[in-house]
Amino acid sequence: MVDSWEDLYEGALDEELEMLQAMFPDEFKKMGDRHFSLHVTAENKLGKVPCVLECEVPEDYPASSPMSTVNIDIKDHLVQKRLERACEAHLRTFAGNHLGAACLSGLAEALQEALEDPNVLVADDDAVSTTYSFSSTGGTPSSRSRLTTLEERSMMMLAGHEMDEEADDIPPGEVASADAQYESRPGGMRGFSAKTFVFMHSEFGFRTTDGTCVTMSNTKSRNAKWGLLGDGAFTFAELEVGKVRRGHSMELMLGVTASSPDRVDLRWLHQISDTVMVALDCQAPELSLGYQNGELCSFSNNLPKTGSALKPGDRLGVWYTCGELRILQNGRPLLRMRAVLGKRVTLMVLLMGRVVQVQMHVSKTTPTASFSELAVQGSKQMRMDEWLDSSDCAHLHPLM
Secondary structure (H helix, E strand, C coil): CCCCHHHHCCCHHHHHHHHHHHHCCCCEEEEECCEEEEEEEEEECCEEEEEEEEEECCCCCCCCCCEEEEEECCCCHHHHHHHHHHHHHHHHHHHHCCCCCCCHHHHHHHHHHHHHCCHHHHCCHHHCCCCCCECCCCCCECCCCCCCCHHHHHHHHHHCCCCCHHHHCCCCCEECCCCCCCCCECCCCCCECCCCEECCCCCCCEECCCCCEEECCCCCCCCCCEEEEECECCCEEEEEEEEECCCCCCCEEEEEECCCHHHCCHHHHHHCCCEEEEEECCCCHHHCEEEECCEEECCCCCCCCCCCCCCCCCEEEEEEECCEEEEEECCEEEEEEECCCCCCCEEEEEECCCEEEEEEECCCCCCCCCCCCCCEECCCCCCHHHHHCCHHHCCCCCCC
């Protein structure tokens, strides 16, 4: 066993990279002294599966494992993400089993083998996360029968195994509990709270254990609604669209509140104080609706008349900053609304329109895009002393 790459022999990393380039002359790309990418196209029962492996080699390699990321190009966005995660877990296991030895070419071969025969990933314990099941009568969770996880089903689909239609529609996670209590993460929001809100003619949806992915359950009901809260103090997050449905123009409702989250009930949205919400229409942004403390407020004509409806893979950026709620669509500023609510707010999301599944991504960095060209929407909340000094009071006379 060696302690560092230099102890193995000088120039060994360059030789290993040269070997990779010889093995994959058209697919290999060196992106830095210790950073490379590899374009791999594997074939299995479903056809060709294009994939990009990016690998960064640490200074003390091979005493430490290379860091690998995988990007797979398939149509089903959620299956794609889970396949990527499973492949990355498989490569971490491979690298961990080869500590102290050269393994870069082995990583490439392990990835290609996994894509050609995803049964390798199905059997990999690292690829399996939350499991859930349904009783034989349907609808409610049961511990008696077990269905495969979405990761497992994804591998089976890629491997060419047939899945029944009912199983193919099962979302990730478990059905949300009606008894869940709100718990705030001390370090800030990382996902959606276990406490959710179900409306009349609606059902509790699915939520993953970490709260990052939520899915509405009764999507065929046009009036179905499901209320969600962030699980901690909110500044910025991206909501990645997983699935959409037909029959709605509004995408979803989202906003922020300064009210204590353990006292918020989204079923009585109009009664929640210190709240700003937007019912978002991305296809016609000017038709979006704003709400301040439950009261409808009109938007100006400065919003675009036409736009692009959200589709799977799109991302909505939601940002609370400078006394405003700012919304981005795929990184581009879409709307800004007054939201002078103080330093600490909680994210609120109401799935009630086209979007029925979202995956939350929380970043430590905030957007750099400028919103200066967008008009601020929503009425300004004037303090009493400001109103007394305003022109509204300039001609008032004492009553006595």
